[in-house]
Amino acid sequence: MEKKLKIALIILxxxxxxxxxxxGVYSKDLxxxxxxxxxxxxxxxxxxxxxxxxxxxxxxxDKIYDKDGNEVEEIPEDANEEDYTTESVKINPEExxxxxxxxxxxxxxxxxxxxxxxxYYDVRLNENxxxxxxxLEDNVIxxxxxxxxxxxxxxxFTDSEDGTVxxxxxxxxxxxxxxxxxxxxxxxxxxxxxxxxxxxxxxEEVSRNYLKxxxxxxxxxxxxxxxxxxxxxxxxxxxxxxxxxxxxxEVMTTGELTIAVGSGTDDATIYQYSTQAQVYAMxxxxxxxxxxxxxASTEYMTSNIDTNxxxxxxxxxxxxxxxxxxxxxxxxRLNGAICSIAFISAIAMLLIMIRYTSTTISIGGIMxxxxxxxxxxxxxxxxxxxxxxxxSLENVSFVTYGAYLQKLDLIIVLLIIAVVFTFMPxxxxxxxxxxxxxxIVSLIIANLVFMRxxxxxxxxxxxS
Amino acid sequence: MKKxxxxxxxxxxxxxxxxxxxxxxxxxxxxNRSLEFGSYTNLNVYMKEQSNLDDVRQIVSEVFSGKYEVExxxxxxxxxxxxxxxxTDEQLQNIKDKLVEKYGFDEIDNYIIEIxxxxxxxxxxVKDYIAPIVLSFVIIFIYNGIAxxxxxxxxxxxxxxxxxxxxxxxxVSILAICRIPINEYTIPVGIFIYIMSLLGITANLNNKSxxxxxxxxx
Numbered sequence: 001m002e003k004k005l006k007i008a009l010i011i012l013x014x015x016x017x018x019x020x021x022x023x024g025v026y027s028k029d030l031x032x033x034x035x036x037x038x039x040x041x042x043x044x045x046x047x048x049x050x051x052x053x054x055x056x057x058x059x060x061x062d063k064i065y066d067k068d069g070n071e072v073e074e075i076p077e078d079a080n081e082e083d084y085t086t087e088s089v090k091i092n093p094e095e096x097x098x099x100x101x102x103x104x105x106x107x108x109x110x111x112x113x114x115x116x117x118x119x120y121y122d123v124r125l126n127e128n129x130x131x132x133x134x135x136l137e138d139n140v141i142x143x144x145x146x147x148x149x150x151x152x153x154x155x156x157f158t159d160s161e162d163g164t165v166x167x168x169x170x171x172x173x174x175x176x177x178x179x180x181x182x183x184x185x186x187x188x189x190x191x192x193x194x195x196x197x198x199x200x201x202x203x204e205e206v207s208r209n210y211l212k213x214x215x216x217x218x219x220x221x222x223x224x225x226x227x228x229x230x231x232x233x234x235x236x237x238x239x240x241x242x243x244x245x246x247x248x249x250e251v252m253t254t255g256e257l258t259i260a261v262g263s264g265t266d267d268a269t270i271y272q273y274s275t276q277a278q279v280y281a282m283x284x285x286x287x288x289x290x291x292x293x294x295x296a297s298t299e300y301m302t303s304n305i306d307t308n309x310x311x312x313x314x315x316x317x318x319x320x321x322x323x324x325x326x327x328x329x330x331x332x333r334l335n336g337a338i339c340s341i342a343f344i345s346a347i348a349m350l351l352i353m354i355r356y357t358s359t360t361i362s363i364g365g366i367m368x369x370x371x372x373x374x375x376x377x378x379x380x381x382x383x384x385x386x387x388x389x390x391x392s393l394e395n396v397s398f399v400t401y402g403a404y405l406q407k408l409d410l411i412i413v414l415l416i417i418a419v420v421f422t423f424m425p426x427x428x429x430x431x432x433x434x435x436x437x438x439x440i441v442s443l444i445i446a447n448l449v450f451m452r453x454x455x456x457x458x459x460x461x462x463x464s
Numbered sequence: 465m466k467k468x469x470x471x472x473x474x475x476x477x478x479x480x481x482x483x484x485x486x487x488x489x490x491x492x493x494x495x496n497r498s499l500e501f502g503s504y505t506n507l508n509v510y511m512k513e514q515s516n517l518d519d520v521r522q523i524v525s526e527v528f529s530g531k532y533e534v535e536x537x538x539x540x541x542x543x544x545x546x547x548x549x550x551x552t553d554e555q556l557q558n559i560k561d562k563l564v565e566k567y568g569f570d571e572i573d574n575y576i577i578e579i580x581x582x583x584x585x586x587x588x589x590v591k592d593y594i595a596p597i598v599l600s601f602v603i604i605f606i607y608n609g610i611a612x613x614x615x616x617x618x619x620x621x622x623x624x625x626x627x628x629x630x631x632x633x634x635x636v637s638i639l640a641i642c643r644i645p646i647n648e649y650t651i652p653v654g655i656f657i658y659i660m661s662l663l664g665i666t667a668n669l670n671n672k673s674x675x676x677x678x679x680x681x682x
Contacts, residue, residue, distance in 0.1 A: 409611055
């Protein structure tokens with residue numbers, strides 16, 4: 001009686017897990033039923049993606065030159081217009097339209113997407129025309145990301161008076177975003193620029209030449225003349241926008257320059273400056289674009305795996321699971337049924353974990369589920385064969401743990417793959433890792449708790 | 465032992481032949497690709513109003529018998545994307561002319577954007593998987609080398625290494641020989657084969673190790 005109660009209780013618990021895992025939990029909210037469990041997140045392979053076509057800008061721009069041949073921004077108001085010439089120049093000169101520049105542009109696109117932490121992207125290059133096709137996940141930030149790809153990414157560090165170039169892009173080694181606090185507790189967002197060895201030497205020299213003048217240095221007066229030393233300043237521009245104009249408070253000897261981007265006390269302001277700094281870091285960590293691109297068109301492309309195909313895939317996985325269950329029951333009878341119940345509960349637990357941990361489901365993740373099914377089938381068969389040969393309580397108690405200990409290597413191999421894949425940034429890869437990891441956890445819980453408890457109860461009862 | 469060795473050599477020989485044929489096919493005929501993974505011409509057609517995809521498919525099928533796909537590009541159902549594989553300039557112009565005739569476009573360039581989409585490079589497809597596969601591969605083989613050291617370095621590391629490389633090469637060769645199109649399933653199936661191969665190799669080493677221990681006790 002006690003044995004039957006125990007088994008019935010375990011089956012009820014398993015049933016509850018299966019209902020929650022496969023059907024879900026719903027609560028009534030005024031007029032509709034809302035799921036209490038988080039929704040499944042499907043990858044772009046299964047839903048759709050944004051496909052954007054980039055072409056090389058073939059437009060021209062007017063450039064104005066003075067009589068000495070110097071380029072000017074505009075003709076001064078009082079100046080004689082005949083002294084100035086306007087020339088229509090292609091934004092992308094012919095000599096820049098080379099395969100090397102096309103490939104470099106693709107590398108920069110990919111570098112920017114990686115630095116932005118975009119989990120899914122694909123960039124294709126037409127090496128003959130330089131046109132590119134970029135596939136991204138379609139979400140709220142996609143349009144912003146596309147604009148970042150179009151950015152030129154130019155950088156200049158010059159004398160604020162005469163525009164002499166003091167530091168070049170090639171002097172930059174790495175740019176990152178760091179945070180600090182001031183005395184009021186406000187969060188300050190900094191751009192931390194590390195220079196190369198060569199760049200560090202230049203920075204030191206520049207900082208010496210553009211050091212803050214002491215008040216006594218600003219005016220020197222002697223009997224013959226009065227000289228006034230003006231404070232020399234540097235201007236740093238990113239993406240054509242003056243980022244800062246200032247002098248150095250001290251000589252920079254560390255090869256590192258930390259510049260404040262902004263500060264704030266509320267989340268919205270901090271987020272705004274943080275995003276701005278991340279964008280600057282992204283632009284500076286990648287080269288300047290050799291060509292200017294425009295967006296020819298952008299479209300949402302639905303997945304090749306439409307709803308019907310997706311259900312077929314799920315159906316195939318479910319069908320394989322069903323074949324496994326039927327095989328277990330036919331070959332091992334009641335013991336097979338017990339293992340099948342544990343197996344189904346493991347799948348349900350995996351689905352619950354996937355929903356709660358927001359694990360993205362991809363085709364690779366579905367393949368990982370097939371691996372887990374094969375893995376569990378192997379262990380169940382081993383355990384049940386052993387029990388069939390020696391149907392005693394001692395053997396059942398031992399083999400339900402022992403089988404896993406004897407084949408611990410297999411669990412270790414799967415865990416290694418799961419952990420390595422989980423730490424990759426691409427969504428299709430970490431989805432495989434996380435599915436494997438949670439699957440192993442689910443299988444171990446289901447088999448060592450439910451399956452073992454039911455088998456031990458069965459043989460315990462039959463012995464008495 | 466000799467029988468087992470002979471069997472191994474035969475299997476190894478067959479695998480090498482298949483891999484060699486696969487290499488030749490891959491170098492000469494290249495891999496077959498699905499429409500989305502290959503190069504194609506994309507026509508983005510702005511219809512001005514909601515349109516019926518079947519009408520567009522009808523127009524395309526009258527002119528072009530190759531692989532194509534027609535779908536809406538957004539939720540307004542007024543812009544259609546037509547993907548055409550290996551289409552000639554003449555066929556493309558015919559499709560454009562028929563679209564103009566049916567939908568009355570005045571300035572064709574305002575309504576139809578034509579883009580040549582290049583094929584995705586095989587390297588770009590696999591490059592993200594190289595690091596996790598190599599890293600997991602190395603860690604697992606170091607583990608196997610330590611856990612099954614009693615079997616010797618050849619059986620615990622070198623033979624399994626050769627086995628997994630051959631399995632990978634066989635998969636790629638079969639794709640090339642059978643002209644199975646490279647699509648969104650190719651890499652996930654490859655990962656499945658990789659993981660199952662590693663599990664199979666480890667299970668085999670585990671059994672050999674047990675047999676080795678049993679024989680030693682005797």
